Amino acid sequence: MNLRLLRIFWVITRFRLDTLIPLERLPAALRLLFRLSPLRLVPTGPHSPGKRLRLALEALGPVFVKFGQMLSTRRDLLPPEIADELRRLQDQVPPFPGEQARALIEAELECSIETSFAEFDTHPMASASIAQVHAARLHSGEAVVVKVIRPRIEEVMRKDIGLLYTFARLLRRIPEARRLRPVEVVADYESTLFDELDLRKEAANTSQLKRNFKHSPLLYVPAIHWPLTRQRVMVQERIYGTPVADMQALAEQNVDLRRLAERGVEIFFTQVFRDNFFHADMHPGNIFVNREHPEDPQYIAIDCGIVGSLTREDQDYLARNLLAFFNQDYYEVAALHIESGWVGEDTRANEFAAAIRTVCEPILERPLKEISFGQVLLGLFQTARRFNMEVQPQLVLLQKTLLNIEGLGRQLYPDLDLWTTARPYLERWMKERAGPRGLWESFKKQAPELSRQLPELPVLVHHALSRVEHDQHQRQRQADAIEDMQQQLKYSARRDRRLRLGILLLALAIAWQPLTQWATQQSWPVLVAAGLGMLLLISR
Template sequence: MISKRIRHIKRYQEIVAVLVKYGFGYIVKDVGLFHLLSLPKQIISDFSTESASSAPLAAKIRAMLEELGPTFIKLGQMLSLRSDIIPEQIADELRKLQDSVTPIDPEQIEKTIVEQLGAPVSEVFASFEKDCFAAASIAQVHRAVLHSGERVIIKVRRPEIEAIINNDIEILWDLASLVEKRYVWARELQLTEIVDEFSNAIRNEIDYFREGRNAEKIRDYFSNNASVIIPKIYWDYSTHQLLTMEQIQGMKFGELINASPDSVNKKLIAERIVRSFLDQALDAGVFHGDPHPGNFFFFPDNKICYIDFGQVGVLSEEMKFHFSSLIIGLMRGDTEMLQRTLFEMSPTPDKLDERQFQMDLTALRDQYYELPFRDVHIGKVVHDVFQLTNKHHIVIPTNYTLLGKALITLEGMINQLDNAISILELAEPYGRKLLIERLDPQRLAKKWSRSLFQALTHSVQLPSLLTKTLKHLNTGKTHVEMELPQLDLLLSKLDRVANRISFSIILLAFSIILCGLIIGETMGAHPFLSQIPVLDIAVTISLIMFFIVLLAIFRSGKF
């Protein structure tokens, strides 16, 4: 960790300064990063917890993340999906994070295209629009035409963004581990695991080969469905840093809302959006993670088109079953099924109060039990489930929360087209199908045979493992690992005590020397020294040494 701080010292200093600026100086001081601030800031900054209460916390967090740049903006956007682990008011504020930036010089974009495709832009494309029509912190998008006459859009990653993200992730992981050691709430939230999760997500997002493969998987799934359009990927013009795809031109959501009933069937379009999304999530197991109105095009023949596959969720067979079981458990009023499903979806904390959890789960069930599907809003259901898991410190895996957030977004859009459509009503058959498949005799036989094989394998290995364990115990080679989260805090306090003792000793020594010199000068015991300004020289040297030691102690942040 120390080597990381030395390697990225300038960025560390920027981050620490911004944390202090927005009232989080007490965290900087508690985790031992006080010394990264310049001396003037160490003197004038407020490091008390009261400094964080001068403005709404959620707004300050959003402004802070925006100031810290692309990596932190993306982190905030990911956390905005996690209302299961952060308060709803903070999640709401983080959804306002702005990811629009000034476009970069077209020459740099052309240079990237040449580096990636190995030929000048004029050779690769029949025409290329230098002015981008969309720019964000990670990439910007340009229109072009291939020599074959096909119109395409090109998504180009901003230069150096990968190095910036990698550096920031290293720093984020270090900060998360320091905060976990200092605060109980951080350990309960498992901050380092959240950073690991975020690291995987953002690295996937900047890998345009991966985005292209995701788009192609969904395109292949809908290959026989003429009502759903997915843009074609042009692999000969795509790399990890550059993605070229078919240019789709259709109505935007605002135009669809204002379109006359004679030109489009809004109810049919709404149903197609819902069914196509449920097909992705609960059948294909790969779904568009950000189905907001800006990521759709619509057509007069009631076709729909998905665009931008930067966020894609993946659900295994087990995960699909768990999600549908959760919804069905609520509808059936089956508290036991709900509890079992939530426990299977996520590991439960050691200190979980199961009695209180079951009571809260029963109260949640009663809100929806026996209500008709049309009266239940899936967005409200997902929100309530996340609130419950957050209350009991149960961390829901990201793909579930991404699916939940996508359903909430989708419901908001569908209500504008036809508020009589119920996503839950359309989803119910998928859940029943998954339950029936789960109980299929062949599937159960395969599952039991796998479990039996694993049990037999472990039973065969058990004697050798037991022998090895006993041998280690007998020879004294057994290692015991202990985790002491507060050890660094204790050592930090010991450093402070030692520094204060050193400061006191230096001050005492300085006083004794000064007194001795004054007495010597007064007594006039050394005529030779009377010709030299001994007192002035001694005081000057002592003051310099005193301030050097004092500065070192203060810069350590442990005084």
């Protein structure tokens, strides 16, 4: 770990990343540390700041490259020169040698390239942070692409994840950062990131997404060639689309960019709410546009290594929150947060609603180009700090996908009104979910289980009735026992009262006159009291 920290420090030094940090925004101690650091003695070199940042991320490895890929979609938060450089991280990471890729594929398939493919291009088509892709052709004549995992990538990733855990544990000691649940977020990121190392999982995700959008005009997903797919090698149908980030090519093809942007939003909400299975790595390097029918454009999605899903409760919660935002019902948003446990039960809903209104009111009914979700998230984090709201790790992938969707929408059609596009879909989904159709669909899903249990229903009813009868008898026996105990307590109480009264009368008689003088002096009141006292004692 110490060597990895030294490596990171060396990369920061080599590429002078300190020049990208606005020192005036840092705490005084950090400002002093940077000003006294030997970093400032290293020349920046001929490269631009954006290129230095890209080269540094590439040098640091796949975890940092993934971070740069996400940043590349946020052109509203970055200078254009830096955004353009980071965009090259999508599929222009330096490749490893083609002959090495060929050897890895042959080892994984346990046969020669010539046995598996009629043609194989050792020069990679694209190279990403975890794998690279080569063009090939099957013996059947079908054009395919072959994806192969980089050599020794797992070791580097484990070191980086370990470093992230170290940072997360340090953050957990800070009260304001504890609510972000950094360790849980890193754990969730670790599981999704390492899932990408098993290409069989990506192939299965791809097949599922393809079934979900079968014959759909919105999205096309290339087919998997399963006979040649292994853990570290995946063979997939080759597609010929236009990269969604190539705005010049889209314009030359007369693609309807507004319709394309609206369909991107529709695809996202369809995946999240209809299918509960969404592509969670939708950066521009994984999205293409079909070249046919530019007036009715269709997306093509690849690289399904990271997908997400929500529980039914998360779906309902998310939809109700978004609709409440659209309707500017901030009290409902606050109530939903309290109901879900994201904030404490002692939170006053009206105060929380007022804080949310202050953050979210400016973004409604405005075109996407005028909305900065980065500023909105910053404002919500400030609100969260005030009300001790915690980040939910299960929604981190969804939040990341929303950021990618926003960046894609800004790039395609800045005037897109996200709210106007999404609101009718959500309202229709909620209506279908809670209406007769939703109930019928729920019944159909549960029908197989009901049909299995139906023959056992008489036995189950008999057992239930027997159990009810047994419980009734048990409760009656308990009631009788309690009544007996109460009677015993009452009898004991009366007996104790008689005992105390007898002792009292006898004590008074003895104190009044000695017993030896009773008969001679014939003190009848004393004799009566003593007699009553003795009678009460005997009657116990």
